[in-house]
Amino acid sequence: MQRRQFLALTPALAVAATSVHAKSDKAAEQAEVKAKAMQALQDFYKADPRLRDAVASAPGYAVFTTFGLSFGLGGAGGKGIAHDAKTSKDTYMSIAQASAGVQLGASDTRYLFVFDSEKALTDFVEKGWDASASAAAGAGAGGSAANVGAGAGNIQGGRMYALTKAGLQVGAAVSGLKAWKDKDLN
Numbered sequence: 001m002q003r004r005q006f007l008a009l010t011p012a013l014a015v016a017a018t019s020v021h022a023k024s025d026k027a028a029e030q031a032e033v034k035a036k037a038m039q040a041l042q043d044f045y046k047a048d049p050r051l052r053d054a055v056a057s058a059p060g061y062a063v064f065t066t067f068g069l070s071f072g073l074g075g076a077g078g079k080g081i082a083h084d085a086k087t088s089k090d091t092y093m094s095i096a097q098a099s100a101g102v103q104l105g106a107s108d109t110r111y112l113f114v115f116d117s118e119k120a121l122t123d124f125v126e127k128g129w130d131a132s133a134s135a136a137a138g139a140g141a142g143g144s145a146a147n148v149g150a151g152a153g154n155i156q157g158g159r160m161y162a163l164t165k166a167g168l169q170v171g172a173a174v175s176g177l178k179a180w181k182d183k184d185l186n
Contacts, residue, residue, distance in 0.1 A: 030185055033079045033092055037063045040080070040110040040163075047163055054114050058158075060084045060121035062113040062179070064095045069106050074099040076109065079182060082125045086118065091125045092185035097177045111177075112161040120157020128180035131155070 041063050045052045055061050061083055068076025076097040081090040095111065113129075115121040153160050 026185065030092060033185065034081060034090065036065045036079075037081045040065050041112070043110055044112050044161060044163055048161075051112070051114075051161070054159075055112075058085065058114045058116070059118045060086075060115045062093065062111075062115075062121075062124060064093070064111045064179070066095060066097065066109050066111065067107070068097060068109070070099060076107070079185075080111070082113075082121065084118075084121060092182045093125070093179055094182045095177065095179045099176075107164055110163045112163070113155065113158055113179075114161075115158040117157055123157065124179070125181060128178065129155070130179075131160075131177045 041055070041061075044063070062080060063083075064078050064080030066076045066078030068074055074097075078095050080093055080095060082093055083090050113124065115124065
């Protein structure tokens with residue numbers, strides 16, 4: 001009889017243990033994503049100290065780290081957070097980029113979005129963001145001085161900045177960039 005009870009409880013205990021493990025994995029991944037995002041934000045501030053005031057006075061911002069490879073066709077992906085300054089709430093998000101053109105290399109890129117309004121931040125978080133067909137050209141090597149201004153641009157409801165931290169990227173390409181809420185981390 002005790003053996004049957006043990007066999008009946010074993011699946012329930014396994015499910016409970018898996019749930020606890022999944023929650024700790026989620027918390028660990030959230031902590032890792034947040035730490036990388038905060039380091040990326042510091043990298044932006046170091047590259048252009050004026051961004052500190054822009055971020056501090058904005059209703060919100062989003063910051064991402066990505067890694068990508070390209071050989072004719074390219075792709076990059078990463079994670080980050082969108083921060084609501086009013087509520088101090090962080091929303092975990094994912095970002096992806098695809099490109100095609102005369103290109104070769106690998107890059108470690110950070111993106112910073114600074115929003116002009118709470119509505120722009122909310123739209124970014126809830127609806128995602130899509131910039132299809134933006135053109136880029138460049139050549140650089142890892143360890144060289146980063147230039148935030150070269151990656152800056154206006155977006156609907158704010159401004160976007162890109163910062164290449166390390167890597168080598170040579171060529172010219174047409175690319176698209178998309179951000180969305182990460183359902184696994186929220």
